[in-house]
Amino acid sequence: MISIKNLSKNYGSNQVLKDLNLNLERGHVYGFVGKNGAGKTTLFNCIAAMTTYDGQIDSEFKNLKNHIGLLETNPIFLSRITGWEYLKLLCQARKISDDDFNEQNIFELPLNDYVETYSTGMKKKLALMGILLQKNEVFILDEPFNGVDIQSNILIGSIIEELRKKKKIVLISSHIFSTLSKNCDKIFLLNEGSMDKGVTEDQFEALESALKKDIVEGKIDRLKL
Amino acid sequence: MEYYFSLQFIRLKRWFKEIGISPILGIAISIFVFIFISKLLFIKTELAKWIYPFITLSILVNISNSQYKRLLKIIYHKEKLRIIRMVENGIVALPFLLYLLYEKEYLIALILWIAVFFVALISLNINSTKTIPSPFSKRPFENIIGFRKSFILIGLLYFILFKAIQVDNYNLGMFSFGAIYLVCMSFYLKPEQKYFVWIFNDNINGFLKRKIIDAFICSSILMIPALIGLVIFDHKNFFLPIGVSLIGLIFLVSMIFAKYASYPNEMNVPQGILFALSIWFPPMLLIVIPLYYKRCKQNLASILE
Structure with missing residues (x-):
């Protein structure tokens, strides 16, 4: 379990996260929606201890960051490293000695090629495969469905389902609401650094309608099509 | 233009x-x-x-x-x-x-x-x-990237070393040997993105120990053939390349410390000057290494602990 209390984050005078409180439990998949700049990625970075923050993040783990698999929106790669070597690096970093990745290569990536030759979707799949091989307990997936082909999107959905069954904690952000409503147990709406209590499956439809209304209302008319 | x-x-x-x-x-x-x-x-x-x-x-x-x-x-x-x-x-x-x-x-x-x-x-x-094969695949990081970027230079230095042995020019051979060490050290010049430090589940000392072990193993793979060549070439002066190797390993450690002493930024001018001075006058390492180590601990604490 992860418990977040009074979490705030400022960049100078700009408050990006405002006093957030949240409990994340094992075996649950949590979705986070919000406009660009609403604070989703900052929240993820705080949980992963990639940045400093005010407030408290407690967990069942001694050092939470060592149990987190972080999939960034645009995963970073080192130059002149092959896919296989990238996976090896991620495993070694967590003291996992595996190095036969052929069986786990479910996305059929060309692991002997340099990562810089991969397409955007292939890079994302490689980064996802890396954090899965690390055998993490918590998964933070920032836009996991972005830039990935439809077949892989289906596969990613099944992976998330399997992680839920294995009692992992999964956090997902996405700009495509349907990907969240299909995969999440609870969805939180972030708005200018604040967050609501979150809605469960039975309220997803209402949340989507409210979001649509808020985003679209009046704007299309302004285009004077 | x-x-x-x-x-x-x-x-x-x-x-x-x-x-x-x-x-x-x-x-x-x-x-x-x-x-x-x-x-x-x-x-x-x-x-x-x-x-x-x-x-x-x-x-x-x-x-x-x-x-x-x-x-x-x-x-x-x-x-x-x-x-x-x-x-x-x-x-x-x-x-x-x-x-x-x-x-x-x-x-x-x-x-x-x-x-x-x-x-x-x-x-x-x-x-x-085309993927350039590297002897460091099992330890993929600075050394594998550095090797792929510098393999022509390393090849050239080995060629000079071979020629030096052929024409009986021990000094030139030693120069090539030292230059290969400098190339190995250069692998650690650029700081990596924070993510690639964050992923390690070590404490600071464990992380630095891993980096040093990797550097020792990988640089030895590159250096040992040159070392053997020089020792066979002039076995009376065998202590010289062995001595350079040992000093080289100490420099490698200080290079790793220097990198993380400035992390996540690149090495700044005062640190660069300090490092250059210690190459010129190696006993300075006795002051430089603890100094860098202290800064390393400060810089890595927020990422690893």
């Missing part, structure tokens, strides 16, 4: 500002340090006149393969690109050429001048997508 060079100058000025000194002072310090090191090098070894063209051409080959050259290819016409590369190579090589002329090494300066423009005309396709 003029805009390209003015942009490069702006980038240089910004780089000086990033490392914490004013551009004018930075340029003045660079000129002073260059003259100081050159003087020292030419006093200390007769090989300096050969080391200079070697350094110049290494820099040029390196920049001709950088990523932004790809961008230039997209922006500029072939002819214009050639002129840009010639002017750029000329600017980079100028200090070395001027110093060679000052030392009255006219022939070497002329050969270098021709080589500088020749490098601008040829297109080295080192950034090919």
